[in-house]
Amino acid sequence: MNHDAYPDNYIRAILNSVKSIAMVGASPVNVRPSYFAFKYLSQRGYDMIPINPGHVGKELLGKPFVASLSDIGHPIDMIDIFRNSSHIMPVVEEALTLDPLPKVIWMQLGARDDAAAAKAESVGIKVVMNRCPKIEYGRLSSEISWMGVNSRTLSSKRPPAPTQGMRLSLNRMSVGGGDTAASDRAAKNKSEQT
């Protein structure tokens, strides 16, 4: 996979197929991005599991914190890693010990570890890096357009009237795929410098 720019169909297929998401580094602090994403994805119908050894015994939006991936005790579709790039590898290594393996490993905005990605991809796991699933869900559904964001999708279809907590259709026509050309170039230049 080219991790500088993802086709929309790649992201769309992931968000349309996964049902359970374990979020490593989920924070109970309601101004942290992990909290926003956890809450949003829960509301859109994903079965969210918060992983954070520092908060075991507490709950995040009604879901009990779990200490580690291996403590979940049932199969999960996707792991969403809210850690810095330097802390990615151990999480991926732990993920690779799970049976069955997760289908997707997703690293948050700003997080990228190409070696860890290659390791996961070598056993057939799909990898997304430096993206936020909340933003991608909002973009492909065009819900993020409320904030003036370029969803890079079009549709001439009448959408259903929105109600609280509904799943949104992500199957709109893509305009450019992944990200804008200019922002992709900038991200690539940055990752090559580091």
Added chain:
Amino acid sequence: MSDRLPGFSTLAVHAGAQPDPTTGARATPIYQTTSFVFNDADHAASLFGLQAFGNIYTRIGNPTNAVLEERVAALEGGTAALAVASGHAAQVVVLQQLLQPGDEFIAARKLYGGSINQFTHAFKSFGWNVVWADSDDIASFERAITPRTKAIFIESIANPGGSITDIEAISTVARKAGVPLIVDNTLASPYLIRPIDHGADIVVHSLTKFLGGHGNSLGGIIVDAGTFDWSTGGKYPMLSEPRPEYHGIRLQETFGNFAFAIACRVLGLRDLGPALSPFNAFMILTGIETLPLRMQRHCDNAKAVAEFLAGHPAVASVSYAGLASDKYHQLARKYAPKGAGAVFTFSLKGGYDAGVSLVSKLQLFSHLANVGDTRSLVIHPASTTHSQLDDAAKIKSGAGPDVVRLSIGIEDKEDLIADLEQALGA
């Protein structure tokens, strides 16, 4: 669901707009409301905390305005946009995110006269210090860089003379200095030039001009290219540092490559207040649907009128980059191959008096202080838009006393030429 890239005209009609879910209305409705009902207390808290996508209050966002924002972002190739009340408001909101009191920004000397006033006088009172540079001398931008420089500001096609700016060369200077390049793309519109493709980090527009295009609604917009890394060196604390207004959120960390547009909305528009009326957003959206058709006609007419003037005995010189003899013709061919815009100046052998006489005799051209209307417009910058500059600054910005500025409309070009001919000849 394919990743096929639609063309510019398709985006001009469709981007950002889909049928209204409640009524099925196909045209974008005018959501003429100040505020939006929350689902419950938790939803309200999520919206105020920037945790959920949705509407609160029209000063912060409005569904009609959001369609306009996404459409212009798509046309410019940006990640997000924010519509505001005017082009001037866009400039205030952009610089508020970038500059602290005592900081500097570099601006090209050839600018819309209103921008020169805003930068020189109004921004000085905020402690934002403009340093002028010359677009024809790229090294003058490099020389102007200091440790307090926070941004570079240029126009893609400069007002009033219609000169073309070498965006790529100046973006190289900006990148080397680690500051964002802001490009005012008003006179080109994204149909002629997409500054982000040439290295711009932020694009601003007066929507009042060619994008709206009909001379009926004020508006401005800010487009985030998603290319600048705001996190390094603590130079841009509005984006990189925890914001006390939002319980310590860091905008770049939370919103990634559209954090600048969000900062403009939640720190700029929310707190400074220059919101765009949804009615104006609707008028401008309708205008944008025909932008590619209008802009090509504007350019074709402008070239015909410029050629006529260049051959007229009463005319001393014509400054239009679409003419092969023009100083900026090579840059126009590179940056604006479809046309060099429709705003340009010419000077009369008869000087100031001849300019005043011409303006008074024209029958189709309207004498007023705007550009980018369907109607052809004329003005004498030295006595109007640029009148607050001293004589030397007038000449440097291309608005000397003998200079007349035209904004060519979409009428029949033969009628425009005939009107100029009778006014020049008598």
